[in-house]
Amino acid sequence: MKKTVSIIGGGPSAFLLASFLEEEKFTVTIYEKNKTAGRKFLVAGKGGFNLTHSEDISEFIKRYTPSNFLKNALLNFTNTDFRNWLNKIGIPTFIGSSKRVYPKEGIKPIEVLTTILNHLESKSVNIKYEHVFSGWNSDNNPIINNTTVISDYTVFSLGGGSWKVTGSDGSWLNTFKEKGIKTIPFQATNCAYKIDWKPNLIQQNEGKPLKNIAISCDNKTQKGEAVITKFGLEGNAIYGLSPQIREALNQHKKATIYIDFKPSLSLENILSKMVTSNQKNTIQILKKELKLSPSQIDLLKTYLPKETYLNSSYLAENIKKFPLDIIDFSPIDEAISTVGGIDLKAVNENFEINNLPNQFCIGEMLNWDAPTGGYLLQACVSTGVYLANYLNKTITTEK
Known part of the structure; x- marks a missing residue:
């Protein structure tokens, strides 16, 4: 039977x-x-x-x-x-x-x-x-x-x-x-993560993609793309870090991520391209020599102190390891999935x-x-x- x-x-x-x-x-x-x-x-x-x-x-x-x-x-x-x-x-x-x-x-x-x-x-x-x-x-x-x-x-x-x-x-x-x-x-997991953007940054860059980047959190790195939204960041480069971001948010109410804007280049390669450039303007160096997008350049220029932004060594370090603080998840009903x-x-x-x-x-x-x-x-x-x-x-x- x-x-x-x-x-x-x-x-x-x-x-x-x-x-x-x-x-x-x-x-x-x-x-x-x-x-x-x-x-x-x-x-x-x-x-x-x-x-x-x-x-x-x-x-x-x-x-x-x-x-x-x-x-x-x-x-x-x-x-x-x-x-x-x-x-x-x-x-x-x-x-x-x-x-x-x-x-x-x-x-x-x-x-x-x-x-x-x-x-x-x-x-x-x-x-x-x-x-x-x-x-x-x-x-x-x-x-x-x-x-x-x-x-x-x-x-x-x-x-x-x-x-x-x-x-x-x-x-x-x-x-x-x-x-x-x-x-x-x-x-929520595989979701957008909230960042308290500076108003001038989001006004110019809402909806803009950050392509060919790598994002790290708690010793895990995810390559891919992220999109700047009014709420924060979303995209496959950050979705894959959901367990690490969630653990940090649950424990500390904040998760620090680090963006590598040029994962294909070493810190030494970046610095060399910058100091040997014929360009005199920092924006032009970043655009012509490193092929950074306007949104990537805006992030660096908006968040870095002027003395850091104008110092080739410090700027190169931030191109490879740019810090951002995540302060929350998106609402569950806007998430792709849940844990x-x-x-x-x-x-x-x-x-x-x-x-x-x-x-x-x-x-x-x-x-x-x-x-x-x-x-x-x-x-x-x-x-x-x-x-x-x-x-x-x-x-x-x-x-």
Whole structure:
């Protein structure tokens, strides 16, 4: 007789779990609170549908905080495995210049979602829409739409706390906390970070990019691009430092970052170009010899004391290590993702909730962090596949 699996939440981790559960062993139902599934999946695709990243899995794993928690899941279903699976169900992919992986050109996000949902339908997965989880009854069975749902296995795939417009609002957190499951308050990550800009700087440079830079915080460096906004800084060069910035903000209410405006040049190279230049004006030296952008030059000129700015040695040092103080996160609902949710100590190595046997948590509702670039989605799908493989083996063992 088949076992029943109730998956609460209709996102990527739920889709892959349902897809990899063996049809002859399980009857699978996904309960989604919205009228449609995968809304956050679609919103994430508006800026270019980044499915995963192509880097070697050994390096891939290091992108996560903490990395060990997800290691087995990522090795069990790697970025290459994900691409192969997508291709198998009819979604060919390609590797872009940034080494990120996208659907083949011309394939829209809605087509990806529709293909996945059709695949689930072919496997007899039942999706029930407008079904809202509200807690548990006295026998620890989940309550959905005020009705008790009894199944052999319950899997929660409720997402994080960002992007309320998609239904991913983290409203489940208190329900789990009241149940005695250890939780951690949500915080924004992969978000804009607040800087108290000087008015004249932001008036001239709001919306301007800082390209080909490197930003450091607490001995970690991230290359890429950042954009100056009225609020502060955002972009991939700072998103990847979210764990370090968050720790400093939580501890000290301030995080100091350092921008290297010319990561391709050493301090010695920069100083040499400056002192041997035929240009007499500092701005022209920075523009002609070092190819700094007007925004980079404005940052240096606005924030450095005049005697530092006009001293070649001191100026060169600041070009390589320009300090800025971050004073806050952006609001959670403006963040790409969140950390917090279910404490990792509240689940075992198979994502089973310690004090609720045969009930599991997967995906972004668990307290791990990852930068943008395909890492978030990959971890979600990998946890889903890992749990599916565990349950498949469990039923074999029970026989």
